[in-house]
Amino acid sequence: MPLATSYPSPQLLGGAAPDRVHWPELPLGLPGVAAARSATAAWLRGQGLAGDGCDDAILVLSELATNALLHTGEERFMCCVGLTEDRSIHLEVHDHGTAARPTPGRPGLDDEGGRGLVLIQLVAKRWGVEQSVFTSGNAVWARVATC
Numbered sequence: 001m002p003l004a005t006s007y008p009s010p011q012l013l014g015g016a017a018p019d020r021v022h023w024p025e026l027p028l029g030l031p032g033v034a035a036a037r038s039a040t041a042a043w044l045r046g047q048g049l050a051g052d053g054c055d056d057a058i059l060v061l062s063e064l065a066t067n068a069l070l071h072t073g074e075e076r077f078m079c080c081v082g083l084t085e086d087r088s089i090h091l092e093v094h095d096h097g098t099a100a101r102p103t104p105g106r107p108g109l110d111d112e113g114g115r116g117l118v119l120i121q122l123v124a125k126r127w128g129v130e131q132s133v134f135t136s137g138n139a140v141w142a143r144v145a146t147c
Helices: 030-046 052-070 116-123
Strands: 020-022 077-083 089-095 126-131 138-144
Touching: 020 030, 030 052, 030 077, 030 089, 052 077, 052 089, 052 116, 052 138, 116 126
Parallel strands: none
Antiparallel strands: 020 077, 077 089, 089 138, 126 138
């Protein structure tokens, strides 16, 4: 399977591009990651979606949200999920950190972290990073295929 490459977002959710969009309210810190996973899973089920595509989307969102907390030093982030015209799942996480762009790491075998964006490259059809239109930091987005 070829790796997904980072691209400019074809349609950030701030521009209301996908047909249906959900922005859940989230608590601060790591509880926000769990809440984001739960809210995303519930929203996808409400759209009639289930299966591997949904599992992949929840995994990708969890990685993006965790990265937003771990690498910015902030306790707040925003996330959303939407469906595009081709029924891909579009995910975004907006952080409150600096505008430093995240890049996939090259962790060693014994490293405990550094695999999040590598995992996203393997699971997502496309992903990328933009300056957030809502926060002072980045909007990291990914597209995941539905089943």
